[in-house]
Amino acid sequence: MIDPLLQRFEQPGIHLFERENLTMLELSNTHGTAVVSTLGATVISYVPTGEDEVIWVSDTARYDGSKPIRGGIPVCWPWFGPHPSDPTLPTHGFARRATWELVDAEGGEHLSCAVLRLQSDATTASQWPWPFRLELELTLGQTLAIDLRATNLSEETWTVSEALHSYFRVANARSLPVAGLDGLHYWDKQRDGLRGTQDTPLEIEPPFDRVYFGHENAAVIHDQGRDIRIGKSGSRSTVVWNPGPEGAAALGDMPDDAWPQMLCVETANARDDAYSLGPGQTHTLTANIAVSAS
């Protein structure tokens, strides 16, 4: 049953529901629908009016809270990838595994939003000793905007790496063109951390796993029949990932044959683009997703 405290957010265009153990909030208005889970503040659906689903979620994703949802837009914070010094800590940080509090939701005919919050507590302190406040604001209008605001409530300066680890649903990830990354330097995880420059237009050939550095503009996935544009601010890296057949088979929560239907293009500050946040400072990482016919 939905927590009675959350019922107060129910209103035209805002609907709360449960999926197994997880609470979900759906925004809907003239521009489409979007769904976010309180587990990890993970967006699991975005359907612009008249369009097909934009976000990919695995058919075998878990909704019991035992692990992050495989797919959607998990929040990787306060570190991206393995912890910089302690390999026993969870990959991509703790934010995507935590239950966030729903603190605001407002429905509107043309613009709707929801805000979820994660604050430091005894559980987070065992992995990240500093007080913080993290907010994810989801705004559904002509586009879907996702703002991740991180505030340093401690007396010390920290270094953060992070990502909105967005999984997009595509018709076919093989030979899939992605524009906007030409000329950038990258770090290639698939090739043992080899560094290089994107000196030809990018076409994905899975498996593919790169962090592109110094990328502050939009990336565009040229999917069959539509373009998915991922605009950004507060972000200097873009991570592009598809596990390919062997990588998918190694993941317990992704069907072996599902990899051609997804591509991650992640709005990030990762590796070389990790940044410092001083006491009292707030950093906002924004991804803005727009879909148009091609």
Ligand code: TA6
């Ligand atoms: O963002 C790409 C990546 O870091 C890959 O290297 C791959 O491991 C992926 O994320 C998924 O990570 P996860 O911890 O969700 O299995």
